[in-house]
Amino acid sequence: MSAAGPRRGYTLDWHGDKLLAQVEAGARRNVETACVYLVGQIKQELSKPGTGRLYKRTKGKKGTKAAKYHRASTAGHRPAPDFDRLRASITYAVSGGRQMKPVANKKGESSDGVERPAATRDQVTGVVGSNVPYAIYLELGTKLMRWRPFLRTGLLKHKAEIARLLGRAVPLK
Numbered sequence: 001m002s003a004a005g006p007r008r009g010y011t012l013d014w015h016g017d018k019l020l021a022q023v024e025a026g027a028r029r030n031v032e033t034a035c036v037y038l039v040g041q042i043k044q045e046l047s048k049p050g051t052g053r054l055y056k057r058t059k060g061k062k063g064t065k066a067a068k069y070h071r072a073s074t075a076g077h078r079p080a081p082d083f084d085r086l087r088a089s090i091t092y093a094v095s096g097g098r099q100m101k102p103v104a105n106k107k108g109e110s111s112d113g114v115e116r117p118a119a120t121r122d123q124v125t126g127v128v129g130s131n132v133p134y135a136i137y138l139e140l141g142t143k144l145m146r147w148r149p150f151l152r153t154g155l156l157k158h159k160a161e162i163a164r165l166l167g168r169a170v171p172l173k
Helices: 016-045 085-089 135-140 151-157 159-166
Strands: 054-056 069-071 091-096 124-129
Touching (some): 016 091, 016 151, 135 151, 151 159
16 A cells, blocks of 8 residues: 555545534524523513602503502613513514524514514524514603613623523534
């Protein structure tokens, strides 16, 4: 056998595509896990009573038993729960990677109103948001109302845990 020739009895099988698919699937799982975690934390914060002034309601929503009193939110703090519509609307979307299909929230809803992140084949992206029209006004404020952030503060408060969830090792088979 010559020094430059191949050795007999050895073969090399390349499974690069299979490995890449496993890494991408693991990255999608990590991003989705981080999104689910953040959604849960934001909903938990939105369940706490407000810190603003207490006022008497004039009447409740039609067909509901409204409390006689409501504690408002303070400017610069998360919104106070009222009828829980905002809290119920918090959801997420994941897109990107070679699969190129968005992952819906736990209920399997695909038309939840949360804008899908820009999908690329080499990047997995997750978005957490709300589909109620007034959420943007609470988050950013208006000329007449100071902001009551809940998405950004949730992200900032839990960024260490989110980083940990995103950085988890991807199990390979």
